[in-house]
Amino acid sequence: MKNDLLKGMKAQAAKLAAELPKPAFYAACAEELELSRELFFDKRVILKLQEEIIPFLYDDFGHGIQHAKKVAIEAGGIVYAEIGGQGMPRARRLALLAQMAGLLHDVCRMEENHAERGAEIARSMLSGYPLEPREIEAVAFAISDHAAPAKTGGDADARLVADALYDADLLRFGPDIFASALWEFCDYEEATPQGLLGCFPQALGHIHTATDTFRTKTGKRFGPEFLSQGLTLGQILTERLGAGLGLRPK
Numbered sequence: 297m298k299n300d301l302l303k304g305m306k307a308q309a310a311k312l313a314a315e316l317p318k319p320a321f322y323a324a325c326a327e328e329l330e331l332s333r334e335l336f337f338d339k340r341v342i343l344k345l346q347e348e349i350i351p352f353l354y355d356d357f358g359h360g361i362q363h364a365k366k367v368a369i370e371a372g373g374i375v376y377a378e379i380g381g382q383g384m385p386r387a388r389r390l391a392l393l394a395q396m397a398g399l400l401h402d403v404c405r406m407e408e409n410h411a412e413r414g415a416e417i418a419r420s421m422l423s424g425y426p427l428e429p430r431e432i433e434a435v436a437f438a439i440s441d442h443a444a445p446a447k448t449g450g451d452a453d454a455r456l457v458a459d460a461l462y463d464a465d466l467l468r469f470g471p472d473i474f475a476s477a478l479w480e481f482c483d484y485e486e487a488t489p490q491g492l493l494g495c496f497p498q499a500l501g502h503i504h505t506a507t508d509t510f511r512t513k514t515g516k517r518f519g520p521e522f523l524s525q526g527l528t529l530g531q532i533l534t535e536r537l538g539a540g541l542g543l544r545p546k
Contacts, residue, residue, distance in 0.1 A: 305537055308536065309533055312533070316528075319522050324518065325514065328376035329369065329370065329373035329376075331388075332370070332373040332376060335392060336365075336395055341396075342396070344425075345421075349364065352403040352404075352417070363402065364398060364401070366468070367468065371397065371398045371464035372392070372394050373464075376391055377514040378513060390457055393457045394438070394461055396422065396435050400418045401414055401438070402414065411440050414440070415436040416436075418432070418436045418439050422435060430454075435457065438454065441458040444506065462511055463510050463519060466509070467519060469502060469503050469523055473499055496530055496534045496537075500530045
């Protein structure tokens, strides 16, 4: 990203995002997120899957490996939060499936019908893993269902995995979308300031329409704060980038 204006805006975005209060989700669900992190970094099958997906994930459009890891860990945390202290073996197993879905959900990001194609890839990749057929189908169902509106179908376990994945992915439309994802787009596409400014209304519009679509109790409780912060950050950056260009955002 060679343009000085974009470099300056990227630095401003990072600074503004760092100054925002940490969403309440991270304190309220700290124990559940720590359990998810322990599972993510210690479970052999997750470590193996992380290695295998790297060729599928490019850091284009902010949906690369770092995005996948964050979604995976927070999807696992949401599963733990939803199940609570009861049924820990079930919670751990479903958190593992949610993490797999999180790692795999964008492997076909640049393809048409990417959610369905991603589900097909997941079935193929996971066929050699120590998973039951219904568990593989739960991961595939979650991936096929990670875009709004929600699909029908799936048993209770598959539904929880799918809803946790959807909510964890939607959290990225908080400060993340303006603090990191759009700048990764700039680096990848060598975008112009005008081109970036044109992306902001679409991102802001998606946040507005998605606020009421969280699916889990955890997502409904904590997700709107993320999106509110995303709107605040996006509006500030839109105004500043437009002023830097001497333009009004479309």
